[in-house]
Amino acid sequence: MDGIARTTNPLTAQVQTFGGQSLEDTLYDTVFPDLRLIRRGKVRDIYDLGDSFLMVATDRISAFDVVMPNPIPGKGRILTRMSMFWFGAMESIIANHMITADADEFPESCRPYAEILKERSMLVRKAEPLPLECIVRGYLSGSGWKSYQESRSICGIRLPGGLQESERLPEPVFTPSTKKEAGSHDVNISFGEAEDIVGQDPAARLRDISIAIYKKAVGIADQCGIIIADTKFEFGLVGEELVLIDEILTPDSSRFWPKDAYRPGRAQKSFDKQYVRDYLLSLEWNQMPPAPELPPDVVENTRRKYEEALRRLTKPSNLMVS
Numbered sequence: 191m192d193g194i195a196r197t198t199n200p201l202t203a204q205v206q207t208f209g210g211q212s213l214e215d216t217l218y219d220t221v222f223p224d225l226r227l228i229r230r231g232k233v234r235d236i237y238d239l240g241d242s243f244l245m246v247a248t249d250r251i252s253a254f255d256v257v258m259p260n261p262i263p264g265k266g267r268i269l270t271r272m273s274m275f276w277f278g279a280m281e282s283i284i285a286n287h288m289i290t291a292d293a294d295e296f297p298e299s300c301r302p303y304a305e306i307l308k309e310r311s312m313l314v315r316k317a318e319p320l321p322l323e324c325i326v327r328g329y330l331s332g333s334g335w336k337s338y339q340e341s342r343s344i345c346g347i348r349l350p351g352g353l354q355e356s357e358r359l360p361e362p363v364f365t366p367s368t369k370k371e372a373g374s375h376d377v378n379i380s381f382g383e384a385e386d387i388v389g390q391d392p393a394a395r396l397r398d399i400s401i402a403i404y405k406k407a408v409g410i411a412d413q414c415g416i417i418i419a420d421t422k423f424e425f426g427l428v429g430e431e432l433v434l435i436d437e438i439l440t441p442d443s444s445r446f447w448p449k450d451a452y453r454p455g456r457a458q459k460s461f462d463k464q465y466v467r468d469y470l471l472s473l474e475w476n477q478m479p480p481a482p483e484l485p486p487d488v489v490e491n492t493r494r495k496y497e498e499a500l501r502r503l504t505k506p507s508n509l510m511v512s
Contacts, residue, residue: 216249216263217310222303232257233269233442239297239313242289246311251442251484251492253466254477255376260484266310268496269440273312275504276439279410283402286434287314287426317426317435320388323367323376324396326404329419330357331445331458333378334365346380354455356419356447362404364397369424395432396425407439414502416461417452419445441496461499466492 219230225237225244232252237244247269249261270291277286293300293307300307327334327344334344335355342349345365353359366384367376385393400423411418421444426435437443441462451459457468469488475481484492 216261217246217266217306218250218261219248220246220303220306224299224302233266234436239299241316242297243314243316244296244300244307244311245314245436246307247437248310251463251466253463253470253481256477256479256481258466258481258484260489262489262493262496264493265496268500269437269442270310270312272440272500272503273437276407277434280403280406280434280438283406284399284434285431286438287317287428289313289315314435315428315433317428317433319369319424319426319435320392320396321369322384322388322396322425323369324400324423324425325365325367325420326362326400326422327365327420328359328362328404328408329417329445329447330355330359331419332464334420337378345378346382356452356456356458357454362401364400366393366396367422392432399425399432403434403438411446411503412449415449416499416502417447417449417458419447419458421445441499446499461495461502463492465495 247266
């Protein structure tokens with residue numbers, strides 16, 4: 191039985207290339223009748239294959255924890271490529287849940303959907319997600335800047351006075367939040383509250399690993415002309431083993447700033463979905479569902495920003511843009 195790749199007009203009329211392949215059809219969600227869907231997240235559809243999960247990165251995009259009604263063409267492929275790059279780079283710090291991202295190596299039950307799955311899906315180990323978003327901030331931006339203006343602190347962490355918007359912090363800080371389902375907002379919490387949720391020792395380990403990953407990523411990105419202002423990680427347990435899950439260091443989960451344009455004291459140019467957030471903030475929208483449609487120029491510019499981040503972080507020859 192054929193899988194269904196649902197798309198959204200008029201975006202289906204746009205044709206781009208990614209890795210030499212046509213992106214004429216964007217993927218908003220998946221319907222694989224022979225597979226068991228267990229969760230449709232903000233971006234990923236997750237199927238239970240028995241001894242593993244199949245994670246499919248769609249082209250959906252969310253902002254303020256609300257899924258937008260139209261997709262960003264090729265975004266799922268970009269996220270998958272970037273996560274694979276970073277998972278590999280961080281294996282010396284912590285293992286991850288990925289088994290393979292090669293659709294040809296997926297179980298036989300996935301074969302009818304191979305064309306849809308190609309380059310935008312991962313076969314992963316089954317992990318029990320921990321109920322925290324593990325956020326590391328190296329620069330003062332977003333909700334961190336707003337919190338600093340109000341209390342000179344972020345998630346209970348006191349910071350020096352006189353800092354500017356987008357200024358680099360003396361040291362990266364770990365600022366966890368709760369994990370919520372699509373349509374509800376994550377809530378920033380203190381480290382003490384994180385300890386109450388997962389335990390004292392696990393919270394300390396999550397903090398230390400998150401900061402170690404962030405510092406290593408900052409060094410890699412710096413050589414590519416990118417500042418990673420902040421990012422968030424998700425972790426899970428495979429048995430008793432702590433592993434990275436979901437995605438890592440993508441434009442969906444991080445703030446990527448061009449190094450050559452960085453100037454503290456203002457908002458920064460970016461290669462991430464801050465561009466979408468800024469557009470939405472210009473509207474009279476209460477940041478609750480339903481979300482407004484994104485204009486074609488916002489969709490296209492967002493796609494190009496994501497591609498630029500991938501181009502800089504990985505081999506340019508592996509990415510073709512129209």
